[in-house]
Amino acid sequence: MTLPADSHVHSEWSWDTGGPHSPAAGRMRATCEQAVRIGLPAVYFTEHLDVPGTWRAEPQDLMPHQQSMLDEAGRVEFAPLDAVGYLTAVDRLRHEFPELRIHTGVELGQPHLRQERVAQIIDLGVVDRVLGSLHTLDLGGGPAEPGTLCREHDPADVMTAYLDQVPAVVRGSDAFQVFAHIDYAVRLWPVATAGPFDPRAFEDGFRAALRSIADGGRALEMNTRRLWPWIPQWWAQSGGQAVTFGSDAHTPDGLAAHFPEATAMLEHFGFRPGRTPEEFWTRTRAL
């Protein structure tokens, strides 16, 4: 079976890798080489599009190469996406890899906020795909990632607040076509102190969030870092019609991770491929 496009991939052009002048340089080319090697027909480089200095973190929230991004006030600072450099790099690789379909994109963090600042960084109309992501939220102490917030609040309250924010993200922006990793806060769930994550404790919140994404006419990303069967099940039952597959790879070896299992899982819930690897998979029967 042909693999669907990997619709969520990062390279050295994403700030969290360290940027194009860091040891991550060359990752975009290596990722294209990997795609050809594994027979992946198409890839979307969806680089992080975040406004620098707009959330706080602590050293333990950041990877070793990101420690210097923390300013004295505890805010995460970095150079904004170099749109020209990024688009030029994609164009060059399209010529180098004619057998691979390379698409442009961004992963827009908190798309409902600071839209004027974002527009100064890149014209969203020029990229092929915009993912909408909720990475940070403000529970009163200033915006922070769920991992930070889970040390300051009851993790259950953080999870509930995260899901409650999703409808506002959808309502507040029509710039993105796909809502990415709705399980983002689950990734950062503190298993050591809170025990294994049980989605049933947050089912109402997930279903309401999924309904808002479906009602907003967006697709849902199946983020393949973790394969949770309850996500496509609840998505289909909430009226969700379309999905994409995204590995969220930051290194070439993560490209299309778990795609064989993810596509089998989505078929089980009634989703079928489009005519091309780039098309959304859509649901053909009621669940």
Ligand SMILES: [Zn+2]
């Ligand atoms: Zn993300």
Ligand SMILES: [Zn+2]
């Ligand atoms: Zn990502």
